[in-house]
Amino acid sequence: MIDVKVINEAYQFDMMIKQLENAKILGVDTETTGLDPYTYHPLMISLYDSTTAFVVDLLKIDHKKIKQLKPILESPEIIKVGHNLSYEWKFFYHLGRIEMINMHDVMLVDRMNYAGLQMQHTLKAVVLRKLDIDMDKTIRASFIDADINNLTFSEEQYYYSAMDAVYPVQMYEIQMEEIKERKLERIYRLEMNIISPTAMMEYTGVYVNKSMIEQMIAPFTKFVRTADKALQDMLIGNGAANSIVFSREGYRTINTGSSDQVAQALERIGIVVKNSAGKLSLKAKIVQRWDMLQRKKKGKAYKDWDIDYHELIEDDEVANALDLYLGLDNPFLRAYTFLNGARKLLSTYIYGLLDAINPVTGKVHPYFNSLGAEATGRYSSNGPNFQNLPNDKKLKVLGLGEYSIRKALEAITGRVFIIADYSGIELVILAANSGDKKLMDMIIMGDIHTEVTIYVLGYKSITQDNRDDQPHKLWRDAAKTLSYGIAYGTTGRNISETLNIMLASVGYKIDAAEGDKLIAKWFELFPDVYAYLKSNADKAVLKGYVTDAWGRRRFWDMETFTNKWKLLAAQREGMNAPIQGTSATMTKLAIWLMWGRLKRNKARIIITIHDEIVVEAVESYAVEAAQIMKESMEQAIRETLPEVANVVGLYKGTSVSPKMSARYDK
DNA sequence: TGGGTTAGCGCG
C-alpha cells in the first residue's frame, strides 16, 4: 500500500520540499478544473519520490509556494516522470515560471515504443498493459469545470490523484527496458528533450488579427449563399428536384452540404459520378476525372448543359469566380465543388479560428502533439490545427484572393515572424538514405523536377529558364507529383489518373499500364532508390517494422498480413515511413538545438509545420535569431544525414532558407 | 441528445 501524505498546511509543504530534494526519481501529476492554464483553477499537485506520495491541496496551500519546487523540477539530477508532461510543464511555468527539465513522459514513450500499432495511450491503458492494473476511472477524481468555491476533496480523491503520480514511476524501468530492446535511446532523448519547447509553443500561442478574420465573414458568406442558391435553381430548373422546401431563408430542394444528397440529385438528371468502387462520389479528384472523360465523349451520349451563371446570379463577382472554377466543364459540378470549397473555408478556418481565440491572452493556443503522427514521428496540431491553414492560392482560386487566413496571424507588437523551412527535404532524405548519387546530384546541381520532366515524362521542351512558364510548368508540376508519389509508394493506376487530370489541357492521356511504365522509368533513372524502397517494403512485411535515420521505428501487426490489402498497404507505408520519420527527426532536432540557443525573452518558437519552424522575435534580435535558426537547421541535417554533410554547404540559403517576414507593420 | 462513423478537404 502506498503511503499518501496530504499537504494542506505551509509547514508540511516545506517538509515535503526538504524530502524531495534528495529524490532520484519523481512522479508528477497535477489536477485542474480545465485544460487551459490561462483560465483553469489549479487544484492539486501529486508528487511521488518512490517512498512517499504527496498530494498538495491547492485549495488550502498558497499558490506562491509552488515556486519552491523550482530547484527540484529544474534539477538535472532528478528525473521527472509523468503522463503527458507538456501539460504539467505549462502548469508549473504558468504558476511559478518553472521550466521543468529531465523528463520521462510515459505517454510519449508508449507512443514511440508502439508506433503504428494503433494503441490507446491514456494513463489507464498504459497502466493496464505495463502493470496489469485496471485503474477505476469511476472513482477517480475528475474536476473539469468544478466550482472551486464549493469544493473539498475526499480521502479517496486524494488517493486516486496520488496514484496518477505513482504509476508512471512504477512503469519507468519497464519502459526503459523496452527502449533498450528497440534501440530507441537516441530518439527517446530527443522526444523527451522537446517536451519543453513544445509546451512553451502552446503556452506562447499566436496572435490572430480578429477583425481581419471577421471582415472575411460577409464576403465568404455571400459566396456560399449565392453559389448555394445558384445550385438549387439549377437543380430545380433541370428536373433534379424531388421536393422543394420553402422557409424564411428562401427555398431549397436539397441540403447542398450533403454530398450524398447532391450526388443523388445529380444522378436523377444523368450526371452520375462514381468512384472506382462504383459508389456515387463527389470528391474533387473523382469529379475532375469524370468531367475530363465527359469532355472527351462530347458529341456522343453527352448532354451539353446550357447554363449561364450570369443569368442565374446577380452578383458578378461570384458568377465570374464560378465561371473559372477548377476548369470543370459541367456547370453543376463546378457550382458544387466551388460551394463546397468556400463552405470549408468559412466553417473551419473563419468561424473555427474566431472560436479558438483565448479570452485571456487574445491569442490562439493550438496543441502541438509531438508524437501526434505516432506512426511516423511527426508532430500534429489540434484545437485548432495550425498545420493545415489554407494558403493564399487556395483563396485565389475561389475568387477570394484579396483575403488571407494566414496573413491574419501576426507577430505581437515589436516582434516579427521568422519562417525557416526545409524545402524539398523528403527527396533529399530519399537520396541520402538510399545512397543514390544521381538523385543527390540532380537535387544539388540542377533541378530534379525538370530532369524528371525530360527523362521520365519525355517532355523535352523544358529548360531551367522556362520552367515557370506555361505549358512547361504544367509538365514540371506533373513530374513533381510523380516523384513525390513514388516516395509514397504510388501505383500506376493512381499516377495515370492524377497525371491525366493535371495534363488534360495539353491532351495527355495514359492508362494504368502506362502509369506503371512511368514508375519503372523513374526507377531506371534512380536504381538505388528502387533498392532502398524495396528493402523497406520487404522489412515492413518480414520483420514487422522499419527504421528512420536515427532508428525511430514504425511497427505493423504482422498477423494482419494474411489480408492481401493490408499487406500491400504495409509495403507502401514501409516505403514512406523512414522518409517521413527522418524528416520529423530532423525538424525536432532543429527545434531542440534552437531552443537551447535562442534568448527566451527575445524569441519564441511558435509553430512547426513538419518541415517548417516559425519563430517570433523582437525586431532588434531578429537577425541574430534567424542566424541561430539557420545554423540549427543545418546542424540538424548534418546530424541526421551524415552522408550529405559535405554537401550542405553547397546549398546554403536554398535548401535551408530562413526567410525574414515582417508581418508587423503598424 | 449524445456518441460514433463517413465523406470530404485543408496542409506537408
Add this chain to the structure above:
DNA sequence: AAAGCGCGCTAACCCA
C-alpha cells in the same frame, strides 16, 4: 471491393 503517405476538422448521418 479494397491500389500514394501522414494528420485534424466539419457537417451529415446513423443508432441507441
